[in-house]
Amino acid sequence: MALKIFYLLSILFVVVSSEPFRFDNYSLYKVLPKSLKDVKYLQELQDAAPEFDFWDDPVPTADYINIVSKPELKKDLESFLASNEIDFVITQENIQELIDNEKKKTYTRSNIRTMEFDNYYTLEDIYAWLEDLAARFPETISIIIGGTTYEGREIKGIKISHGPGRRAVFIESGIHAREWIAPATTNFIINELVFSDDEEIKAAARDFDWYIFPVTNPDGYIWSHVGFRLWRKNRRPFGNEFGVDLNRNWNDNWLKESANLNPSSNTYAGPGPFSEIEARSLSAYITDMADKIDLYLSFHSSGQILLLPFGNTTEPLANYYDAMKIGRRAMGALAFRYGTPYTIGNIAEAIYFATGTSVDWVKERLKIPLAYCYELRDRGQYGHLLPPDQILPTSEETMDSVIEILFQAKRYGYMRGPE
Numbered sequence: 168m169a170l171k172i173f174y175l176l177s178i179l180f181v182v183v184s185s186e187p188f189r190f191d192n193y194s195l196y197k198v199l200p201k202s203l204k205d206v207k208y209l210q211e212l213q214d215a216a217p218e219f220d221f222w223d224d225p226v227p228t229a230d231y232i233n234i235v236s237k238p239e240l241k242k243d244l245e246s247f248l249a250s251n252e253i254d255f256v257i258t259q260e261n262i263q264e265l266i267d268n269e270k271k272k273t274y275t276r277s278n279i280r281t282m283e284f285d286n287y288y289t290l291e292d293i294y295a296w297l298e299d300l301a302a303r304f305p306e307t308i309s310i311i312i313g314g315t316t317y318e319g320r321e322i323k324g325i326k327i328s329h330g331p332g333r334r335a336v337f338i339e340s341g342i343h344a345r346e347w348i349a350p351a352t353t354n355f356i357i358n359e360l361v362f363s364d365d366e367e368i369k370a371a372a373r374d375f376d377w378y379i380f381p382v383t384n385p386d387g388y389i390w391s392h393v394g395f396r397l398w399r400k401n402r403r404p405f406g407n408e409f410g411v412d413l414n415r416n417w418n419d420n421w422l423k424e425s426a427n428l429n430p431s432s433n434t435y436a437g438p439g440p441f442s443e444i445e446a447r448s449l450s451a452y453i454t455d456m457a458d459k460i461d462l463y464l465s466f467h468s469s470g471q472i473l474l475l476p477f478g479n480t481t482e483p484l485a486n487y488y489d490a491m492k493i494g495r496r497a498m499g500a501l502a503f504r505y506g507t508p509y510t511i512g513n514i515a516e517a518i519y520f521a522t523g524t525s526v527d528w529v530k531e532r533l534k535i536p537l538a539y540c541y542e543l544r545d546r547g548q549y550g551h552l553l554p555p556d557q558i559l560p561t562s563e564e565t566m567d568s569v570i571e572i573l574f575q576a577k578r579y580g581y582m583r584g585p586e
């Protein structure tokens with residue numbers, strides 16, 4: 168009986184507790200496989216021990232694998248790595264310190280006008296900022312609703328348009344909840360398109376219609392703020408488990424690679440293609456305007472990789488060679504400011520075989536001419552817990568590369584500008 172009461176109390180505690188989960192003394196490992204054998208051991212560990220949070224899949228092309236371990240398993244992880252002679256470094260001994268330093272500033276009515284790029288914002292604040300922009304610049308900016316979520320929220324974005332007859336750039340960001348640098352960078356892009364004095368940026372804002380969704384997984388994003396900082400999926404319940412990986416749920420080669428049917432997995436692909444309302448409703452929104460879109464960008468972290476379709480094959484399909492040339496120039500422009508190196512390749516050759524992703528779907532099903540997926544900073548030092556002082560440099564260099572993509576895409580005949 169006493170046990171039963173204790174159990175009930177602990178359930179109640181979970182329900183009423185408003186404190187986010189703490190990651191005290193959880194450590195971030197950067198594991199450095201040198202051989203296929205190392206990769207195989209790491210794959211076996213990933214399969215056998217779901218309690219380790221792999222931020223990267225162990226694949227032959229990987230330079231490193233970020234793994235988070237809870238305190239009581241660190242010894243096991245380290246002895247596994249040592250006994251298999253796999254190199255590693257601990258880049259963060261206590262990731263709770265990083266989380267505590269994220270300085271989540273909250274808007275008040277007096278500071279809603281200005282978004283700053285030295286801290287991460289909540290969904291509520293991002294939406295309030297978008298609404299304010301639309302209210303201030305009604306001639307050029309409007310709020311757009313790209314879909315809805317399991318918990319009934321809107322997937323809210325912004326459209327920037329300086330007149331009819333323009334081709335479109337579509338930006339989808341934050342589909343993985345914990346990758347906070349993605350919405351932050353996307354907000355910076357919006358801010359530049361609205362306020363920059365730079366002639367190239369002003370021309371980019373003027374010449375295209377911009378459809379931008381900073382947070383396409385609102386339920387997950389909120390949960391990563393108030394419940395569990397390292398949350399990746401949406402928040403639909405499956406028995407005792409929660410969430411589908413929304414970037415494995417799109418209806419293109421669904422479940423073929425790097426996704427699975429186990430709801431406890433971080434890459435759970437869902438019960439079927441487009442089973443999730445977020446991916447399904449957003450895809451319907453994109454489909455309705457597909458013939459307008461010349462460029463589709465998806466923002467993620469981390470690894471400093473520019474990915475292009477497809478994730479199911481290393482074959483250079485569609486306009487692979489053009490997309491690579493444009494992408495290489497863009498990554499040259501990105502590196503120019505701070506020297507940040509990016510790898511570029513199709514999803515399958517650059518990181519791993521992965522299917523059911525948004526960029527593959529828009530490329531294959533909608534024939535969007537150019538589709539890229541960014542894995543933003545960094546390379547294994549902080550991963551998804553990128554410190555706030557890197558928001559601005561990450562955003563600036565990314566904006567440089569987006570402008571270069573537009574320039575190069577025009578050179579290669581992909582973007583027509585105003586008709």
Ligand SMILES: [Zn+2]
Binds near residue numbers: 343346467468
């Ligand atoms: Zn991601």
